[in-house]
Amino acid sequence: VRRALTELIAAVKLNRLENLPEPASGSEWVGRSYYLQATGDLKGARTAARQATERSPGFGAAWVRLAEVELSFGRVDRARDALKRGLDISPRNAQALALEGFLLANGNHLEEALDRFNQAIAVDGGLGNAWLGRGLVKRRMAGRYFLARREAMEIAGRQDLQVAAALEPQRSLLRSYLAKAFSDDYDNARADKELGLAETLDPSDPTPWLYSALVNQQANRINDAVEDLE
Numbered sequence: 001v002r003r004a005l006t007e008l009i010a011a012v013k014l015n016r017l018e019n020l021p022e023p024a025s026g027s028e029w030v031g032r033s034y035y036l037q038a039t040g041d042l043k044g045a046r047t048a049a050r051q052a053t054e055r056s057p058g059f060g061a062a063w064v065r066l067a068e069v070e071l072s073f074g075r076v077d078r079a080r081d082a083l084k085r086g087l088d089i090s091p092r093n094a095q096a097l098a099l100e101g102f103l104l105a106n107g108n109h110l111e112e113a114l115d116r117f118n119q120a121i122a123v124d125g126g127l128g129n130a131w132l133g134r135g136l137v138k139r140r141m142a143g144r145y146f147l148a149r150r151e152a153m154e155i156a157g158r159q160d161l162q163v164a165a166a167l168e169p170q171r172s173l174l175r176s177y178l179a180k181a182f183s184d185d186y187d188n189a190r191a192d193k194e195l196g197l198a199e200t201l202d203p204s205d206p207t208p209w210l211y212s213a214l215v216n217q218q219a220n221r222i223n224d225a226v227e228d229l230e
Contacts, residue, residue: 006031023048026056030065037069040204045069053082060090067099079103094124101133105140113137128168132177135160139181158185165194172202176211183215191215 006017016039023029029052037045046069052062063086071079080103086096101116114137120130138157142150158181165174179194192215198208213228 023051023055026052026059026062029055030059030062033065033069037072042069042072046073053085058089060086060088060093060096062086063089064093064096064099067096071099071103076103076106092123094120094127094130097123098127098130098133101130101137105133105137110137110141114141126167128164128171128174131160131164131167132174135164135181136177139184154185157181170201172198172205173207175201176205176207179208179215180211183211183218186218188215188219 017035020032020035023032029048033045033048033052036042036048046066049062049066049069052059053066056062063082067079067083067086070082079099083096083099083103086093087100090096097116097120101113101120104110104113104116114134117130117134117137120127121134124130135157138153138160142153142157145153158178161174161178161181165171165178168174175194175198179191179198182188182191182194192212195208195212195215198205199212202208209228213225216222216225216228
């Protein structure tokens with residue numbers, strides 16, 4: 001467990017570890033998967049997640065981790081199968097419920113997705129992914145309504161994104177999504193602030209630069225937008 005936590009911490013802090021021994025348990029393989037993803041080795045992260053399920057087939061979190069990585073490769077069917085195994089073993093795994101929400105949202109089943117994110121938050125109110133997913137779904141659902149109801153849904157969605165960023169302030173991606181929401185609401189000053197934080201937190205992530213280009217384009221700063229895209 002100690003070794004798995006060491007690699008998880010390194011993944012979160014984007015630290016490099018040297019001379020790593022081969023994992024000896026399912027939990028250590030899960031930790032290795034997160035670490036490899038943080039270093040940009042997505043194929044290695046997927047292999048490590050598979051190793052975790054093979055080493056500990058009754059470990060629900062290992063199957064959930066495999067589902068996460070498979071989804072990152074766009075393999076929705078494989079992700080769904082792995083997630084089902086994870087939920088069968090650990091039905092109250094908040095990350096699994098949130099991931100199911102993202103899969104449902106991907107299929108445009110927004111009401112069901114919202115329900116899963118609500119369940120995930122009820123299980124673990126500190127899970128940033130659950131608040132992120134709920135916020136994104138609310139903002140997508142807002143397009144179904146008119147005037148005051150639409151604005152209320154958009155605000156509620158943005159507030160969920162703000163909670164996600166507050167819960168996990170070191171995650172660059174959460175800042176980027178929040179910035180995009182501010183930009184969509186024509187609050188470019190706050191969008192620029194969040195994107196600046198996102199760029200600092202993870203210099204290797206292209207997402208904040210992409211969203212920054214969109215913000216600059218919206219503000220008619222075309223040259224700055226082109227530089228951000230480059």
